Every structure is written in C-alpha cells, then in structure tokens.
Amino acid sequence: MSERAATPTSSGPGRVLIAVYAIFALAATARAAVQIATKFSEAPVAYLLSAFAGVVYILATIGLAGTGPGRRRLAWAAVGIELVGVLAVGTITVLDTTDFPDDTVWSLYGRGYGFVPLVLPLIGLWWLRRTRAR
Amino acid sequence: MIGALVIVVYVATGLLAVYGLVRAVQGRHPGRDTRVGVGIVEALLVVQAAIAAFRVLGGGTALPEQGTFLIYLVVSICVLPIGLQFAVTEPTTRWGGAVVAVAAIGTGVAVWRLAELWAAGSV
Numbered sequence: 001m002s003e004r005a006a007t008p009t010s011s012g013p014g015r016v017l018i019a020v021y022a023i024f025a026l027a028a029t030a031r032a033a034v035q036i037a038t039k040f041s042e043a044p045v046a047y048l049l050s051a052f053a054g055v056v057y058i059l060a061t062i063g064l065a066g067t068g069p070g071r072r073r074l075a076w077a078a079v080g081i082e083l084v085g086v087l088a089v090g091t092i093t094v095l096d097t098t099d100f101p102d103d104t105v106w107s108l109y110g111r112g113y114g115f116v117p118l119v120l121p122l123i124g125l126w127w128l129r130r131t132r133a134r
Numbered sequence: 135m136i137g138a139l140v141i142v143v144y145v146a147t148g149l150l151a152v153y154g155l156v157r158a159v160q161g162r163h164p165g166r167d168t169r170v171g172v173g174i175v176e177a178l179l180v181v182q183a184a185i186a187a188f189r190v191l192g193g194g195t196a197l198p199e200q201g202t203f204l205i206y207l208v209v210s211i212c213v214l215p216i217g218l219q220f221a222v223t224e225p226t227t228r229w230g231g232a233v234v235a236v237a238a239i240g241t242g243v244a245v246w247r248l249a250e251l252w253a254a255g256s257v
Contacts, residue, residue: 012228019217020236031205037201
C-alpha cells in the first residue's frame with residue numbers, strides 16, 4: 001500500500017457536489033429566514049430546524065470547498081450531522097406529523113426536494129472517504 | 135409572471151443543463167459557447183424577474199408568500215452567474231460543464247417554485 005496525500009475535495013466531481021450543496025445552503029437558509037421573519041409563531045420548531053439545516057449546508061459547503069485538514073474535519077462533521085438530521089427528522093415526520101406543522105428540508109426524508117437531501121450526505125461521505133489521505 | 139415566458143425559461147434552463155452535461159461527457163472545458171448560453175438564459179431570467187418584481191411591488195398582484203417569492207426571484211437570477219464562475223475556475227477540464235448543468239437545474243427548480251407561488255396568489 002503506497003501512502004497517498006489527501007486529494008482536495010473541491011477537485012473534479014467534487015466541484016459538482018459543492019455546487020449542489022451551495023444551492024441547498026442558499027435555498028434552505030433563505031427560506032428559513034423568510035419563515036422566521038414573517039410567521040415564526042406558527043411553527044417555531046419547524047422553522048428553527050429549517051434554519052439549522054441551512055447552517056449545516058453552509059458549513060458543509062465551506063468545508064468541502066476548502067483545503068486542509070481543518071476544512072476536511074468541518075466537512076466530515078457537517079455532512080455527518082446532515083445525514084443524522086435527515087434520518088431523524090425523516091423518521092419522526094413519517095411516524096407522526098403533529099410535531100411538524102410545516103415542512104422543513106428534511107421532512108419525510110426530503111421528499112419535497114426530490115429526496116436529494118437524503119442522497120446528498122451519502123454522496124458527501126463517500127466523496128470525503130474517497131479523497132482522504134491513506 | 136407571464137406564462138409563456140416561464141415556459142421559455144424552463145426550455146432554456148433545460149437545454150443549458152443538457153448542453154453542460156454533454157460538455158462534461160465529452161470532457162471539454164466550458165468555453166465561449168457555454169458563456170453565451172448562460173448569458174442568454176440569464177437575460178431571460180432578468181426580464182422575468184423585472185416583470186414579476188414590478189407586478190408584485192407595484193401593488194398589482196397580492197401574493198400569500200410575497201417574501202418567499204421575492205427571495206426565490208433573487209435566487210433565480212444569482213445561481214447561474216455564480217455557477218458559471220465556479221465552473222470556469224475548475225482546473226481539470228471535465229467537470230465544469232456538469233457544474234453549469236447543476237446551476238441550470240437549480241435555476242429551473244427555483245423558477246418552478248416561483249410559478250407555484252405565483253399561481254397560489256392568482257386564484
């Protein structure tokens with residue numbers, strides 16, 4: 001086994017992945033900002049969760065777009081939290097809708113967004129693993 | 135918004151996405167024609183956004199989710215130029231076209247959401 005340095009996550013197909021993350025960061029954060037600003041009292045838990053998801057997407061984008069071990073750790077953490085988040089919120093919303101009166105990005109495993117929120121962290125983790133130093 | 139223009143925008147973003155993917159499959163870097171393509175689609179988006187913003191802010195149309203609508207309007211304009219910039223700075227040739235395709239698809243989805251929000255206001 002030859003030693004190999006980490007490949008930058010922003011190279012090659014990683015560019016496409018970052019583009020998708022950036023679009024989700026923009027869409028989720030913007031939507032949450034509007035919801036919190038205009039009708040926060042209607043569904044505070046859902047809107048705070050939307051905002052949290054937006055921040056996770058932003059951190060994942062920053063982590064993946066950067067270079068170096070610090071950014072890579074950030075990407076691992078953000079994409080990992082994203083996967084846990086979409087699985088947890090997805091499961092809760094499938095079992096019981098009363099706690100979530102309004103949609104978030106992660107509701108029903110991201111069905112409202114073509115299940116991209118479910119697939120994206122899996123691809124993200126795979127890409128981080130593939131480009132790591134070994 | 136204008137129904138016909140929305141359909142033109144769908145077709146334009148769709149064509150741009152296909153073109154970007156073809157470039158990626160061919161392994162060719164986004165060149166001048168990709169820039170021209172993005173420029174044409176972007177011009178359509180700006181015209182659409184200007185008309186929609188004028189109608190909403192001018193008071194002619196009341197939308198149930200005006201804030202969301204206006205933000206999506208801004209998103210629909212911003213994604214392609216940023217995507218193109220990100221695509222052409224990609225040092226290895228192959229993946230720039232795919233980045234343009236992702237930006238085009240994202241823009242198409244934003245326009246679709248815009249059309250939905252608009253339809254909710256004009257019932």
